[in-house]
Amino acid sequence: VKFLPALQAVGYGTVPPQHADASAHKCPGLPHAPGECDLSSMTLETPPSDANVPTRTGYVTLLGRPNAGKSTLMNRLIGQKLSIVTAKAQTTWQRITGIHTKGHIQAIFLDTPGLLLAKDLFQHSMLEEALDAVREGDVIVLLVDATDPLHESEKKAIVEALSLSTAHLLVVINKIDEAEPDEIARISGWASSELHCEARGISALHGPGVAALWSEITEALPEGPFLYPPDDIAAAPVRFFVAEFIRETVFEQFREEVPYSVFAAVDEFREDQDPVYIKANLFVERNSQKGILVGDKGAAIRELGRSSRAKIEEFIGRRVYLELRVKLRPKWRRREKDLGRFGFRVPVGKSGNDGN
Known part of the structure; x- marks a missing residue:
């Protein structure tokens, strides 16, 4: 498959060869269409459990405006539907904690309400949930919807939110398989100039780029003991x-x-x-x-x-x-x-x- 230069620039199409046949696997735990897959059916670049290999664990905050694909991404990473997903914007109202343990890695994902310009008490409540997750995250994954350009006020809000943390930042351009190359290039340029971070591209819905993103997340997690039993997938009842x-x-x-x-x-x-x-x-x-x-x-x-x-x-x-x-x-x-x-x-x- 050939990719446009703008897609290659943000890492789309660079999934390692061992993941190339992932679409042939069944996707347990999630509704799927032909070609979709989740991480539970992939051979991830995570070493097997070994007493001599230190464990890594930490909080991974998924940040972005409404409908950026945060919930879809977390469901795929966990391999289980935990966050609700609909066509309507702002369906995540409270922080959802999902846990994915693989080998010596435990990533605790925080799916957050979409960043918005709060106008009432309820919206302020959701915004505080998101900002608290930014403060707690060891890794922050900023999702940007490639099909819906950010307004200047939204870019400013993102920069202000990120200023609350010194955590490792990963800028992810989502829905890249549906996007115009010019828009991908604009987002990538903004991430480089304003956030001082190189963007990478994924399709949270269909899978390309997600395995490579998981590898980046695992490398950024700090060493430390697991915070949850290995078979836990969620922190809520x-x-x-x-x-x-x-x-x-x-x-x-x-x-x-x-x-x-x-x-x-x-x-x-x-x-x-x-x-x-x-x-x-x-x-x-x-x-x-x-x-x-x-x-x-x-x-x-x-x-x-x-x-x-x-x-x-x-x-x-x-x-x-x-x-x-x-x-x-x-x-x-x-x-x-x-x-x-x-x-x-x-x-x-x-x-x-x-x-x-």
Whole structure:
């Protein structure tokens, strides 16, 4: 396969020969199309476990604006769907921690909400989640969407965020298989001049460049003992991911502003039963949104339940009985008490109505 000079300049098409046949492998744990693959099916450039080889471990912060491909990349690196992915922007609301252990390497990935110019309490909460992850990261992977040029204000916000850390920086141009060569060259030039970092290109969705990126990440991780057992893939409890899959289905099934006003919370999770019994609440801000979620004679919420249940059953590997309830919680995104109750970070010094 021949690559345009602009693609070669950012490392696209430079996957080592041992990864060339990765597309022939099945992709366990992730939906895939022909040609897709994940790291669990590759022979990575990570030495086998050896008592004489020091272990490396650390936090890898995935940073970028909404829809840059952070969640898609983490899911591929982990080899398991942990972060929800939809066509809509800003579906990651809280930091997701995914763990990938291979040989003497343990990378703890922090998938963050997209960087944005925060305008309200909820957006400030998401921004603080992202900035905290920047401060904690041992390696920062900055993803830039090659198909959607950065505005000057966004470039400035990225530079300011990166100023919070002295961690090893990897600038990654994503969706490079869909991009115009001129735009790739512009991003690469900006990374070199403003961030003093050479960019590399990947397709997080389809796989090219990801194995080479993994190798760079492993080389940048500091030496140290593993922070999690080798078979752990996530730091959050199962019920957190159950709620996320329900919220993902809301984004897929409903349009416009409705999904951004819906928060899913698991009220009961009884895994000692067969099928597993799960009761979850969907909190909305307006009665009109409640009507949309329920639908005519309950048709919409039944479909939401069916689709969500299928995802949950695949994730936990058991049959599930899922009960969904829609509850009204006016202006929950603007109220500090509600944000705190739902597990969001409450920004200090930001305006918000802390009602009952």
